[in-house]
Amino acid sequence: MDFIFMLTRDDRTVTDCLHVLDSVRGLGITHIGFKDVGVDPATLARLHEQIKELGATSHLEVVSTGREQALDSVRAAADLGVDWLMGGVWIEETLGLLDGTPVRYLPFAGEPQGHPTRLAGTPARIAEDCRRAEAAGCAGVDLLAHRATEADPLDLVRAARAATAGRLVVAGSLSSPEQIHALDAAGADAFTVGSAAFAGAVRPEAGSLAAQLTALVEASGGPR
Known part of the structure; x- marks a missing residue:
């Protein structure tokens, strides 16, 4: 599985993202x-530039549950x-805004609520x-499985995997290698x-961010 390190805390990009x-x-x-x-557009542009300089794949995740703000995020993704x-x-609106760009789109499955x-x-x-x-032409879905309010998270992952051949990214509220291994098994x-x-x-027994990230890379099966 791919581990996507989000430079975010509480659904906002951390202000020292470039240093991190x-x-x-x-x-x-x-x-x-x-x-x-979380940070201004100029910082986002520099951040994205540096991510690509590292040779990494870049991801922007939409935060807003309001239509206009969400579509503004789509425009930001296209611009970056x-x-x-x-x-x-x-x-449909998102795919229209991304038409002609190389940006691949993973919408939320289910109904995201609040912040x-x-x-x-x-x-x-x-x-x-x-x-x-x-069917609409998306590359897969973004699933907030561990923030579910109506079902077991792994039941949602298995349902999504059975329904699509596209990329299935599970986002939000993951904190242990055991959860990650279970997600891998669920597809x-x-x-x-x-x-x-x-x-x-x-x-928890290690204090540094590097130790946390190393554990996540290991749980994912290593760099890929």
Whole structure:
């Protein structure tokens, strides 16, 4: 599985993201993401530039659950030229804004609510959303499985995997290698971790961010 390190805490890009990025060079992290809130546009542009200079794949995840703000995030992703855009539920409008760009899109499956975001939706609803996204031309889905309010997280992952051949990224509220191994067994292609790494929750006995990220890289099966 791919580990996507999110330079975010509480659904916002950390203000010292450029320093953090510089500090994690050499840890084998090949997928790096951020949100378009928390820092100014100039910092985001520099951040994305540095991610690509590292040779990593870039990801921007939509935070807003409001249509206009979410579409503003899509425009930001297109302007930056990120590799992957994750989140949002306005599939047709998003694909229209991304038309002609190389940005690949993974909408949310289910119904994201609030901030920090929670996920409403049964396995049947998740499967239906996955099929709809694939039929529309999306590259897969972004699933907030561990923020689910109506179902077991792994039931949602298995339902999504059965419904789509596209990329399945599980995002949000992951903090242990055991959770990551379970996601792998359930069929996820990638997972994101941000806040848990910054809080030291992945490897509580170790204090440094580098130790947290190293544990996540190891749990994912190593760099790829």
